[in-house]
Amino acid sequence: MGAAAEARDGTPVFVEAWQQALNEEPADADSAAEHFSAAVQQSLRRMREDTQAGVAALDGALAGLRGQATGLSEHWLTDAYHTARTGRENADAAEALQTAFHDYVQALIAYQTELSRSVEAGLEAFQTALAERKHDGAPPADLTELHALWIESAEPAYEQVLNSRAYAGAFAALHNAAMSFAGAAREYAQPLLEALGMPSRSEIDAMHRHMSDIRRERNRSRRLESEVALLRQEVEALRRELRETTGGDPATRRPQTDRH
Amino acid sequence: MTGPEARPPPLAEQVLERGHEMRTTLARAAAMLPLRPDGQAAETFMELPPARILRYPAANAGRAMAPVLIIYSMINRPYLLDLQPRRSVIRHLTQAGADVYVLDWGEPAALDRDLDMEECIGEFVRTAVSAIRAAHEGSRLNVAGICQGGTMAVCHAALHPESVQSLANFAGPVDFHTPDNTLWRLTRDLDPELLAHSPGNLPSAALNAVFVGLKPLRLLDQRYFAMPELCRDDDALADFLRMERWMYDSPNQPAAAVRTFIRDFYQRNALYKGELRIQGRSVDLRAITMPLFNAYARDDHLIPAAAAQALERRAGSNSIHSQPFPGGHLGLFVSARAHREVYPRYLEWLHSHGSRAAAMAAR
Structure with a gap:
């Protein structure tokens, strides 16, 4: 047509x-x-x-x-x-x-x-x-x-x-x-x-929606995994930057406390 | 040798001769079949059903450029970009030292009928960008969009500018209401909500018929009348056949994607007007502050040049390269001239704006 x-x-x-x-x-x-x-x-x-x-x-x-x-x-x-x-x-x-x-x-x-x-x-x-x-x-x-x-x-x-x-x-x-x-x-x-x-059209549609929701969730979890990996990389980059600036690893450095 | 006074043979003889040439050409064409795209081998980087992300590794280890993500249109298949080595957009990029990723929308099935533009942009494009960045130490990406994929790339760049090192838009419409937009005229009175009643996805044949109907004399009559001229050139005939196959090898369209593309982009012109929302966020084109390469074809009957050029007025970038191409829509991707003029220019531009070093420093 x-x-x-x-x-x-x-x-x-x-x-x-x-x-x-x-x-x-x-x-x-x-x-x-x-x-x-x-x-x-x-x-x-x-x-x-x-x-x-x-x-x-x-x-x-x-x-x-x-x-x-x-x-x-x-x-x-x-x-x-x-x-x-x-x-x-x-x-x-x-x-x-x-x-x-x-x-x-x-x-x-x-x-x-x-x-x-x-x-x-x-x-x-x-x-x-x-x-x-x-x-x-x-x-x-x-x-x-x-x-x-x-x-x-x-x-x-x-x-x-x-x-x-x-x-x-x-x-x-x-x-x-x-x-x-x-x-x-x-x-x-x-x-x-x-x-x-x-099976009627409504039933097939409902089944398709159920299947696509499962697939959607799986795709979404892939996105979240990637975004978490990206965040980890960013944190690691910041740590490196801080190490280079301060000369120590901020993760292992003890917090300084004021005992006065 | 024929003298200047020589007259052509009577028309009937010419017709017979043409018919003979056509038969010969068809026989040669038949002997070439099946003819596959002669492109580079790709690996599947990620499955995102129904879509997938293809990866074409850089041809040299230097990897001077940040990865390039090409967001293709849902309407056709992305092998247009790699039909043959002489005119391959993908080969240009890999040989220049870029890892190239292509978002291929795959083969939407009946269960994908609810896949709409919001999900395409807000989930699929976003996932592709995050996954590729994670695989490249968080590097920003050079994002390139083709046709409808250009519109999606523009939306993503506006929503997540922090993830994009450079943006290239190849004939992606932004203003859908330019006066010369035939597709807008044809979709203006459509009722997109009626698509909810459609028996499933929109068949590709229906969409192809609409596209061919925009230029039937060029795409049918003239194209096949001229076919015998390819009879003595096997390379040209093979190119013709590959193109022919690509033109009619389209996936069915998810009903919701068609409905929302017509309603929000064509009818409401919401992207251009700043009224488009994706996942609750406004798509503001002023947020496109990264370098922008905007290519469009001057004689494009599908995406008028002005529809794509509109991006240059709306984007917030202060580094915009406008690249007009003297030709039509498909010519921008497959013509010898485009591969001589447009893509070398894009590569040059990418070397300046999309280097790996810059993308890593800016992440």
């Missing part, structure tokens, strides 16, 4: 688009740019379609958890879940989960819109730069120059969108919604795991 748009198999959109554009064996720069632009648009369309398909599938499953889909309500897992919670609690938890999911989907769509905007801005800048070079009678002489022009023209356009308030807002909203969805899913799963006698 990063800022770099990815195609279906995880290849970044730009890389995939160049691959496609170059596979077309374009005759000149204009043709390459055209193929490239079409490939990027196609990748973005596919990204949106994938999102819609994923949303529809997960939404159906979530609706099932609320008892709105008949298949899932018969399932033994759902039965176990119902025994662990009252009907009211179950409905509340499922509703919270579904709401969190819908918020996440809204945030994802808003983010993808911003991402598409950044890609389209890059393409537009590239095509403008290409037209200008052609108009000036200096079109890119070879593939390397064409590619360099793409980077030089598209990057500022991409960064302008990246640095916009709208993009930052969409980015933060997406991450916040993803975390909220994870939290709601955790709340939803907890009673089911308890009902099945499986």
Whole structure:
């Protein structure tokens, strides 16, 4: 879930688009740019379609958890879940989960819109730069120059969108919604795991905290050991200094008492 | 020989040629794998799970310099500093006669999700400093911080100036609200407390995607388009592959460390404003009175130069060396130019400000 748009198999959109554009064996720069632009648009369309398909599938499953889909309500897992919670609690938890999911989907769509905007801005800048070079009678002489022009023209356009308030807002909203969805899913799963006698997230967290506290204590004792060793060295250094100044060992010297 | 009037072949032919070169380059690259970092052997000085302190002994017995502790960032792995002998920060230091220690944050596991910035700085860095000092007769240390580790080093030096002979900050942010800080913009509206609900630590892949997303055209498109140019240079190709491996070989981040770094450093800008507290103590940058070497990259898109330069305004030291570098973030650590210009200058500076004799006398 990063800022770099990815195609279906995880290849970044730009890389995939160049691959496609170059596979077309374009005759000149204009043709390459055209193929490239079409490939990027196609990748973005596919990204949106994938999102819609994923949303529809997960939404159906979530609706099932609320008892709105008949298949899932018969399932033994759902039965176990119902025994662990009252009907009211179950409905509340499922509703919270579904709401969190819908918020996440809204945030994802808003983010993808911003991402598409950044890609389209890059393409537009590239095509403008290409037209200008052609108009000036200096079109890119070879593939390397064409590619360099793409980077030089598209990057500022991409960064302008990246640095916009709208993009930052969409980015933060997406991450916040993803975390909220994870939290709601955790709340939803907890009673089911308890009902099945499986360790819940809270129990694992408690165990981890216990283990990390033990480790923390051990690390702390290492620090204290080092600090005590340092203090000893400092005391020894002071003694040496005093010996050199006074000509005797202050630790073995008898205290002087005034007997008058 | 080609005459000046020669025209390049049609684009389609160039594309085919490029594809052929790419296949050849990939085949050469595949034959080189697995490719390990070509650095010096380190010994483990201390285990502090999940972290550890690595030790690289001085290359000569003279040990003219006080020990150097490098505090690395939690975001990536410290072998960046010793990827290959020709460009090794660690080798520069050991060959100059310093025992070098590196605080490596290791591989945070699920049980480390509560490890926050306060504990990182107040416990781990402090323990590393005390343990290394104790192993060197109480000598003060030359502390150097890298990126996020620079921020931690700055905090430690402000809290415990008596333990630090000299401080070097390499691209460590101090003012997180400079106008050109893209990461601040992106984190401004995040709700860090929601990370408490996250299923565990923050996966490294998610963080890498954010970083690549800041410069996708340079880090993906251009980087791989240019790869065939390395085809006839095995050394350059090996460097490329080592760098490639390092870039995507990141540990997962403890949820609490991410939460507190975003909240206290990025959102509140508490360090710069003098509002940061570690273990009940205020982190006052004016307490940094030891000599300071402050290096930053002018074209750094992750840590803007101004974010690191801000330390020079806030630190109390009257001996500050400001070292700008004309390049980007990674260039400051691995580029040939940085190894020609920045690190030799740092060594020279260390000889003046971080000698063993001075550090022992000042303890």
